[in-house]
Amino acid sequence: MGVETATVIAAGVVGLCFGSFLNVCILRLPHEQSLVRPPSTCPKCLQPIAWRDNIPVVSWLLLRGRCRRCGAPISIQYPIIEAVAGLLWIGSVLLYGPGVHALAAAVLGTLLIGIAITDARHFIIPDEFTWGGVVLGLALSLAGGAPGFVNALIGAATGFGLLWIVAQAGHWAFKEEAMGGGDIKMMAMVGSFVGWKGVLVTLLLGALLGSIVFVPLSFRRKRLVPFGVFLAVGAAVTFVFQDAILSWYGQFLRGT
Numbered sequence: 001m002g003v004e005t006a007t008v009i010a011a012g013v014v015g016l017c018f019g020s021f022l023n024v025c026i027l028r029l030p031h032e033q034s035l036v037r038p039p040s041t042c043p044k045c046l047q048p049i050a051w052r053d054n055i056p057v058v059s060w061l062l063l064r065g066r067c068r069r070c071g072a073p074i075s076i077q078y079p080i081i082e083a084v085a086g087l088l089w090i091g092s093v094l095l096y097g098p099g100v101h102a103l104a105a106a107v108l109g110t111l112l113i114g115i116a117i118t119d120a121r122h123f124i125i126p127d128e129f130t131w132g133g134v135v136l137g138l139a140l141s142l143a144g145g146a147p148g149f150v151n152a153l154i155g156a157a158t159g160f161g162l163l164w165i166v167a168q169a170g171h172w173a174f175k176e177e178a179m180g181g182g183d184i185k186m187m188a189m190v191g192s193f194v195g196w197k198g199v200l201v202t203l204l205l206g207a208l209l210g211s212i213v214f215v216p217l218s219f220r221r222k223r224l225v226p227f228g229v230f231l232a233v234g235a236a237v238t239f240v241f242q243d244a245i246l247s248w249y250g251q252f253l254r255g256t
């Protein structure tokens with residue numbers, strides 16, 4: 001496919017920058033801290049990090065993963081997330097060609113990474129990723145993104161409504177919080193990117209994956225389930241393979 005090298009490089013650079021911003025979000029949003037203030041500091045010596053030591057991936061490698069001032073180790077999570085985001089944005093533009101659909105793929109992927117990590121770590125899915133994502137999903141569908149604006153709206157409502165019902169049913173049946181509000185808002189966000197059919201496919205994949213991975217684990221020790229992680233994987237697979245999955249299912253129903 002003929003995507004120009006300059007476009008691919010630009011996508012990679014933008015992805016790296018969003019990865020860097022995503023690191024700040026993952027670090028601060030679960031603690032309800034501001035994203036802009038204060039500027040990033042070393043957690044050990046509390047000195048502000050200069051811009052040249054804050055270049056995605058490159059600075060971490062040049063500093064060999066240590067603070068320039070005090071030598072405290074800097075987690076390898078930072079460059080990894082930056083690199084993953086860079087590759088995600090490059091992959092989106094290579095797969096779909098430059099355009100709104102590639103942008104939607106990259107934005108959704110970035111949001112899903114943030115959600116999966118904060119949910120796995122803190123059992124929190126920040127509103128900035130979910131409500132913020134709904135706004136982005138609807139805006140991209142208005143700009144010509146795949147589901148179209150009406151389907152994106154219905155998708156957001158379906159995602160929210162279905163999970164709200166599941167949460168109420170779980171609450172009624174188990175007398176405890178079976179599903180967090182974050183999951184409900186997350187599926188509204190996913191719906192705004194993949195439409196209402198995509199919501200159904202995502203839930204199916206998420207539930208399947210969750211039961212394969214977590215049922216054996218939860219028998220051993222009772223623990224919270226970061227269901228958002230499985231929904232995130234389900235949503236990513238749905239975004240890429242929705243048409244193939246739905247056409248396979250259609251053939252399956254017709255018995256052909």
Ligand SMILES: [Zn+2]
Nearest residue numbers: 042045067070
């Ligand atoms: Zn330091």
